[in-house]
Amino acid sequence: MSNDGGVRSVGDKRAYKPRKPGGGRKKLKPEYDAGKNLKEQMDAAVALYEEDCSLQSIADALALNPIKVRKLLITAGVYESEVAEKVKNTFEEYRETQDYKTAILLTANTLQLSKASVTSYLPYQKGVYFPSTADKEKISVGAERQRRYRAMKRWRADSTEENFWPMPG
Known part of the structure; x- marks a missing residue:
């Protein structure tokens, strides 16, 4: 790179500058942890299932x-069942050669199930989704934003007090 006032030509590369730890944008909900939420719900469900x-x-x-x-x-x-086993094995077989979405569709076709049914028999990939009544602390920033958006949409469509202050439950 030439020293002509910082102008770079097309082929020039900037030297790699390592980032400082802890840099970047601050998390809006540092206490939110999808993995932890999933584990808590899973542990509770397993304990009851074992009873x-x-x-x-x-x-x-x-x-x-x-x-x-x-x-x-x-x-x-x-959890064990014949259907769960069939879905798991069929999906895994297709997944070896196909992307996730295609493997789901092929599994659904092969087993004569709906796409939703197939995904309901597969393990969670990321976190668990909470019902719309869950506390704000439990949901992600994105889920909270979606909730606000839907509330405003309801309010604009029908400006009643019920739509402004929806009752939980």
Whole structure:
């Protein structure tokens, strides 16, 4: 690089400058941890499942959907059923040669299931999603932003007090 006032020509590269630790944008919710939330829900579901509770009774106890409970138990590796086994094996086979989305579609086709049904039998990839009634501390920044957006959309469509102060539950 020539020393002509800092002007670089196309081929010139800037020297690598390592970043300072702790630099960058501050987290909006430093206490939010999707992995920790997933583990807590999974542990609670597994404990109840090991006491021979039904998916529905676990769902009721944890205020979750029974399908979500099943997915948590599958993620934990404790839930077993013929369908779960078929979905897992078929999906893994397709996944060796296909991307995630294609593998899901092919699995759904092969087993004559809906796409949603196939994903419900696969373990969680990232974190767990909380119901719309969950406390703000439990949800991600993105989920919180989406919640605000939807609330404003409801309010604009129908400016009633109920839509401005929705009741939890």
